[in-house]
Amino acid sequence: MRRTTALVVIVVGLAAVAIANPASAQTRPPVPRRPQPTDRIFISVDGMYQAGSENFTDSATFPANAETATFNSAYDVKPGPAFSIAGSGLVWRQLAIGIGVSRFSRETPTAVTASIPHPFFFNQPRSLTEDIAGFHREELAVHVQARAMVPMSNRHMQTMVYGGPSFFSVKQDVLNRVGYSETYPYDSITPAPGQTASVSKSKVGFNAGADVAYFFTRQVGVGGTAQYAGTTMALSSASGGTVDVKVGGFQAGGGLRLRF
C-alpha cells in the first residue's frame, strides 16, 4: 500500500508540475506562452508486452492411505503480449481524465511435486514430479487515469504522464488435487489428470505511466507507452485457504494515437 501511495504521489506531482503556470513567471520578463492544446479528446490503441508477473506457488495436503499426502504447485507466469485501448478528455488546462482497458492472457505452466503415502506401509511415500501445461491466466483491467500533458515546443510531439486506480479481474487455472495413477505393488506412481479449477477474483490496484506520441498529421500519429499496473490478490488455494498472487506488471508497447 505504501508503494502504491508513493507512486500515486509521484504521478500527481508530475501532473502538477506539468500543468502549473509557474508563479515566478510574473516577475520575469514576459515570455511567449506555450501553445495550449487545442485538441480535447485523445485515443490510444496499443499492442503491449507485459513482463512476467511474479510466479507463485501453492501447496496442499490431503488424507491418503491413512497418512497425509502433500503436493506443491509452482505456477510460472510467462511474459507475453497484452492489448490496451485508452481514451481521455481534456478537462482543465493540460489535465485530462481518461479510461483504458487492457487484457493479458498467457499460459501458466505448472511444475508439480507430490508425495503420496504407500497404501501398505507407513513412512514410505512415493514421489511424483510433473510439468502440467495448459493452465491459463486471463487478466482484464480497467484503468481510470488522470493524465497530464507535458507542454512540448514541437507541435508534432505530445507527452503525457498518467496514473490512477485500476480494477483488475483475473481468471487463473489452478490445480486443486494432484492426480496420479498406481498399480500393484504401488511402489511408484505416475502422473494422471488431477482435479483442476478456474478461480476468479477482482481487486483494485493502480496504474502509472508515461506516453509519448508523434503526430504526422494534426489528428493521427503513433506513440509509445510504458506503464506499471498491478495489484496483489488472494486467490483460492488448493489447501482451502488463499494464496497471494501478483497480477499485472510492467507493460510497454506502442500503437496508434488519435486526437480531436
Next chain:
Amino acid sequence: MNRIIPAAIAIGAFLVSLEVGLAQQPPAVFIKATSVADLRTWDGYVTARERAGELQVLSAERDPSLPDRVVERLQQYHQGVPVWGAQVVRDSTDGVAESIFGDVSLPLTISTEPRLSMSDAQRVLTGDSGFLLRQPQLTVLSLESGDPRLAYTGVQSSDTGVFRIFIDAQTGAELLRYSEIETQSAIGTGRGAIGDRKKVSVTQQGGAYVADDKMRPPKLTTYDMRGDLPRAFQVVDQGAPLFASDIASDSDNDWTDPPTVDAHAYVGLTYDYYFKRHGRRGLDDRDRPLVAMVNGTRQQDWASTPPQLLGLFVLNAFWCGACGPGNVGVMYFGNGAGPQGFIVNGVQQTIGYFSGSIDIVAHELTHGVTQSSSGLIYLNESGALNESFSDIMGASVEFFHQPVGSGLGQADYLLGEDTFRGGLNGNRSMENPALFGDPDHYSKRFTGTTDNGGVHTNSGISNHVFYLAIEGGTNRTSGLAVQGVGAANREQIEKVFYRAFVFLLPANATFSNARGTTIQAARDLYGAGSAPERAVTQAWTAVGVN
C-alpha cells in the same frame, strides 16, 4: 478352415438360441475352450471374426512363467466402435491355441452415428458439480436387458465419489453408473500383537469396513470366527460355508483386534514377497483367492477348549487346502493361550497369537504354494521338505519386510519367535536346529512314524542348509565348513530354493532330490561354478546329504 467356421457359427447360434429363446437374454457368445476339439472350433471362429475386423488384438503378452506362450487379448468392435468389455483371450504356443476364453456379442446392427456431440456428452457426463477424469469415449454397451446401445462413457469425479457413467449417445439418458475401484478400497490402520502399528487394506461397506483387500490382485479376505469354536470346527472339518457376515469388520477403520490386523496384513505382505522376489502371483500363480481365518477361540478361553481341539485350533496354525469358499484353501491361525506357560520342545514358553509372527503366516501360505506346485507329499522326507520350504519362505518373507535383529518384529533365523516367547524364543531354529531338538544332520534324522514321519523335525536338516548357504559357517555335527553367499546376497539362495522347490522337485522327493534340484537351480540361475552353486553344494554336504 472353411468347414470349421460354419460349424463354429452354428455352435454360437445354438448357444444364442438357447439364451434368447428362453429368457430374452443378450445375444452373446460364451467361449470356453481348453480341449483339442473345442479349440479347433473356437480358434476358427475367433480367427474368422478377427479377419472381419470385428475382433482386434488389444495386447499380446508373454507370461514369464510360461515364456513360450503368448496371451492375446482381442477386443470386439462394431463398425470401429469398441463393444464395452467384450473380449476374447487366446493363449497359444507358436500360433497353436492352448486355451480360449471370451464373452462377445454376435455381429451387431445398431447405428454408430451418435446424435449427441462429444461436447454435449462431456457436459452431460460432467453433471452439475463434477469433473471428468477421462474424456468421453464412444462405445457399445450391452444393457442388462440384452439390448446393445450406442453410448458415451466417461469417468466423473465429484464430492460423492468417482464413477464410470454411460449415457445414451442418442438421447443423453444415463444408462449405467458404477463406482470405480478407488472408492471401494480403503486403507485402515491397526495394532498387531506386538503393539506395532500397521496398515491394512480393506473395503468400505456401508458404514463399516471389512477385511477384504481389493488393492492386491487376488481376493484376500480375513474371516473372524469371533471365538465360535464349533463354527470354526464346522468350517474346517465339515466343509460348512463361510458367509459375508463372517468377514472381520471394524466400524471406524482403526482396527483393534490384533490377530485380525496381523493375519490380514501379513498375508498381504507374503503375497507381495512372492510377487516382488519371484514374480509369482500368489498360491497358484494365478491369483487364487487368499483366505485367512482367525479367532477360532478367544485367548482367554483356551483352558475350556476340548483337549482334542486344543492342539489344532488354539496352539497351532495350519493350511487347509480343501477348506474355504469354493475350496480355495484356508489359512487358520490360532490365538494361543496368552500368559499361560507351556513346555514346548523342552522349552518353557508362552504362546501368543500365531498370526502375530510374519514367518508363521508366510509358512502357512507357502503350504498353499507347495500344494499348487510340487505337491510334496506330506509324509516322511517329502513331508519334511514340504515343511522346510514353508520355513524357508517364512524366514525369507521376514527378512524381506523386517529389519534384521533379534527383537520383536525383527528378522532372524528363528521361526515363530514373535509368538513363542520365553527363555528361548521361537519354535524352530534354522541356524541351530538342535536348540529345539531338531536334527542338523541327516545322520540324526527322525525315523519314527509320529508326526507323519517327523515332518516338523527333519525339516531342520534342509532349513540348516538354507541358513548355511546364505550365512556360511560350520555344521555342528559334521564339523564341515560352508562358505555362504553372504546376507547381502540372500536373494540368490532364496531364488535357488524357490526354483527347486516350486518347479523341479517331484511330489515324492527325498533330501537327495532336494540336493540335486537346488544345485541344478543354482546352475540354471547363476551358472556352473557360481558362488550360489558352491554354497548350496557345500551346505548339503555339511548336513550329510549327498
